[in-house]
Amino acid sequence: MSLSLSMAAFALAASISPGPVNIVALGSGVRHGLRASLAHVTGATLGFCLLLVLVGLGLHELLIRWPLLGVALHWGGVAFLLYMAWKLASDNGQLGGEHQHQAPSAWHGAVMQWLNPKAWLAAVAGVGAYTGGEQQLLWWFTWIYAPICFVSVASWAWAGSVIRQSLSEPRYLRLLNRGLAVLLVISAGYLVF
Template identity: 85%
Template sequence: MSLSLSMAAFALAASISPGPVNIVALGSGARHGLRASLRHAAGATLGFCLLLVLTGLGLHELLLRWPLLGQLLHWGGVAFLLYMAWKLASDDGRLGDDRQAKAPGAWQGAAMQWLSPKAWLAAVAGIGAYVGNEQQLLWLFTWIYGPICFVSVASWAWAGSMIRQYLGEPRRLRLFNRGLAGLLVASAGYLVLG
């Protein structure tokens, strides 16, 4: 297997697997449709690519030197996951009135990546496995990872948009959103207890 193909396989496995960013994309697709959810997917992709590049340039070592910064990111991640869970759980379930609730945007997608332990693990593991200290490989890995990340997050939004027709009744969408909120709370709980 070539290095590029191996990088692509890693990027796909890390990006398509369930995690907070993909849970929000699924909920956004179900609530707002695919088109409105693509901003979240684009922001998540750009946020992760920036995290990947900065990790490759030494951000991880900075966090090891200043553990307080790492703790701030950790607790910020917990707070952000709980905030997103609250937004999902408090949604009224009505699809027709988009003035009340807006789809998560690019900034939320990017912030979720920076606050997601899954994203940090993927960035650190990917840099360790494929890049090391070779900047040329860092740029190759980032160029491969970006489109795969976007398609992966967008596929969760697409899946949400496909089940939207079954969630047309507000009660069903509320139950769906509360289930997704529960998954985000579980992710935050894992961060606190794990």
């Protein structure tokens, strides 16, 4: 298998598998539709690519030298996941109307990647496996990763937009949102224990 194909396979497996960013993309697709969710998708993609590049340029060394920074990121991620779970669980299940919430922004998607343990693991593992400290390989890996990440996260938002058509009753949307909230709490709980 060529190095590029291996990089692409890694990017797909890491990007499309369930995780906090994809859960939010799914929920956003349900609540706001695909088009409105693309800002979150774009922000998540750019946020991850920036994380990948900075890890490749030595950010992980900074975390090793300053462990409190890593601890702050860890607990910030836990808090953010719990906040997102609370937002989903407290949603009233109404699609549209005067109290319509805004779709997650690009900044939201980018910040979520930086607080997402799955993103950090993917960045560190990917850089370690594929770049060998060579900047040219780092840039190539990022170039391959970006469109795969975008399409992967967008597929979750698209799935949400498809599900949206079946959720005309608020109680069904509330049930879905609470299920997604439970998944985020489980993700946060995994980080605590």
